[in-house]
Amino acid sequence: MPLKCRAFNCAKSNCRSAGDGSTDASRRWTSMMATVVLTLRVRAARTSRTEVRGALRVNRLSMKLYISADMEGVAGITASEQTDPNGQPEYPQSCKLMTGEVAAACQGAFAAGVSDIVVNDSHWNMRNIIHEELPPQVRLIRGSLKPLSMNQGLDPSFQAAAFIGYHAPVGVADAILDHTYSGESVYDVRINGELCSEARINAAMAGEFGVPVIFISGDQNACADAKSFLPGIEAVEVKQAMGRYSAASLSPQEARAAIKNGIERAVRGLQSEGARARPFSFKTPIRLELTFSSTARADVASLLPGSERPQARTISFAHEDYTTVFKAFRALLVLGGSIS
Ligand SMILES: [Zn+2]
Missing domain, CATH: 3.30.1360.130 (Dipeptide transport protein)
Structure with missing residues (x-):
């Protein structure tokens, strides 16, 4: 869904300077105090960096995971009407299906030792996930507009990201509800000549924060797309599409079990590597x-x-x-x- 960007303004502190009528003594005093203040600031900055490094060490032991969740790639979803929050009768059931897969991902991540999870609801108006059905410690980002849209909430404190319920890019056959960000207005999206899925666009945004994407779930072509640019990714197919509007799907229970196990494997794999997986980025320009x-x-x-x-x-x-x-x-x- 198209969303507007927001710009943030930085707050600047006001500077104070000595007046024109200051004496030599007062100028020396001002200069000395400036030196003292500068020294204190440098010490504070060194202390702060030490604290940040310490926090990162703790984070490696108590891992932080970011989850971006869409709906078209969830098991059992095959029609636009199922994903439309504007009065469609099947939509509430789709919210339950989507929530079940996100909850399963959280459970698998926690089982693998993740300590903090932020979930970003990334579908349509971004008010689909039922928070009370997620593990209680999960933080949910809900609603729009969000400056970074499907990537809102990402920052360098996360060790990994996962995409749940994702789908193939616009223009791919045998892919449920193939589109890229807009199902109505977009015919094709390319970056540096490569066809782009939401997964590729969002993985590059995660890469901007140094965060690798380690897991994706969706139909077979959503998974194939992700593997094409993230070769080490753990991908779980929850349905086999046989067109844009038809698929052979796992049951919700089986899909949730596969996602739970898959993300647990992905997190354990990341931990056993002893280093972060490589974040994705595009070549510049x-x-x-x-x-x-x-x-x-x-x-x-x-x-x-x-x-x-x-x-x-x-x-x-x-x-x-x-x-x-x-x-x-x-x-x-x-x-x-x-x-x-
Ligand atoms: Zn989408």
């Missing part, structure tokens, strides 16, 4: 090409400063910094999604 479903959408999206329009329905944006590319991608989605 990073060139995004977003092809819309209509020229009207591209007309509006082309208003984004810094973008180009190499083809009638395609808008491109290039930058060295991936976070900037990601925000441009989301801005293009909002602009292109504002018209049909």
Whole structure:
């Protein structure tokens, strides 16, 4: 779902300086005090870095996991109506199915020694997961708009990330509800010429924070997509798609058991490696090409400063910094999604 970006302003402290009428003595006093303050700040910064290093050591023993959860890749989901929160009768059942898989992932991670889990609800309006059905210590990020959307809440304190209920990119056959961020307006998304799934886009965002993605669940093509750029990933197929709207699915119970076991293996594997798995990133400069479903959408999206329009329905944006590319991608989605 297209979402707007938010910009944060940094708070700056006001500076105070000596007045024009200060004497030599007062200037010396001011200079001496400035030296004292600077020395104290340097010591405080050294102490702070030591504390941070200490905290990271503790985190390696008590691991912190980030989970981004979508709905189209959950066992039993095969139709758009199931995933639509706007009054569709099957939607509440889909929330239970999605929640069951996320809860199973949390249970598997805790069993492997993870101590802290943050779950980001990443589907549609991002208010799908039933928090009371997750293990009570799990923190849930819910609702939108979120500046980093499906990646909200990621930071360098996490040792790993996992994707639950994910799906294949737009344009892939035999993939349940294949799309990339928008099912309506997006025809194709490429970065550096490669077709991009949400998993690839989000893994690169996790990579910006130095966080590797170690697990994914979804249909066979969601898993194949993830393995194509994350060769070491633990991937659990919960259904075999035989078209966009049909699949042979595991039962919810079997899917949950497979996810629980799979994420437990992934976390134990990460621990036994003795080092972090490699975070994913794109080679720079990073060139995004977003092809819309209509020229009207591209007309509006082309208003984004810094973008180009190499083809009638395609808008491109290039930058060295991936976070900037990601925000441009989301801005293009909002602009292109504002018209049909
Ligand atoms: Zn999705």
